[in-house]
Amino acid sequence: MDKLNSAAESLDRALSRLExxxxxxxxxxxxxxxxxxxxxxxxxxxxxxADELDASLARERQLQALADEASEALGSAINEVRAALNREGSS
Structure with missing residues (x-):
């Protein structure tokens, strides 16, 4: 019986430590x-x-395309103005 009581006490202590x-x-x-x-x-x-980042990146690509388009249009306008000034200067 002592062994059983000792085992029960050991089990009780182990359960307390686990808790x-x-x-x-x-x-x-x-x-x-x-x-x-x-x-x-x-x-x-x-x-x-992630969705917001994807949308922002898509918007950035759109804005970059518009900026590139505007830059090309501005470059063309500058060239036309230069050409017109050269025609005026050579007349």
């Missing part, structure tokens, strides 16, 4: 439900930010 370790672990990790919700919110934020 303490689990309590510490849960305190450090937080409530699993909260952690899952925070993770889901971070994943949703990442997806939203």
């Amino acid at each position: 303490g370790a689990l309590d510490t672990l849960f305190e450090r990790a937080g409530d699993p439900g909260v952690v899952k919700r925070e993770l889901a919110a971070m994943v949703a934020d990442r997806a939203r930010l």
Whole structure:
């Protein structure tokens, strides 16, 4: 019977240590439900930010194309003005 009591006491101490370790672990990790919700919110934020980045990059490409087009038009206008001034100067 002593062996049984001793084993029961050892088991009780081991369970107490396990409970303490689990309590510490849960305190450090937080409530699993909260952690899952925070993770889901971070994943949703990442997806939203990725979509916004994609949209911003597409807009940047559009603006760059418009800037290139405007630059070409300005270059052509400058060349036309120079050509007209050269014609006027040589007359």
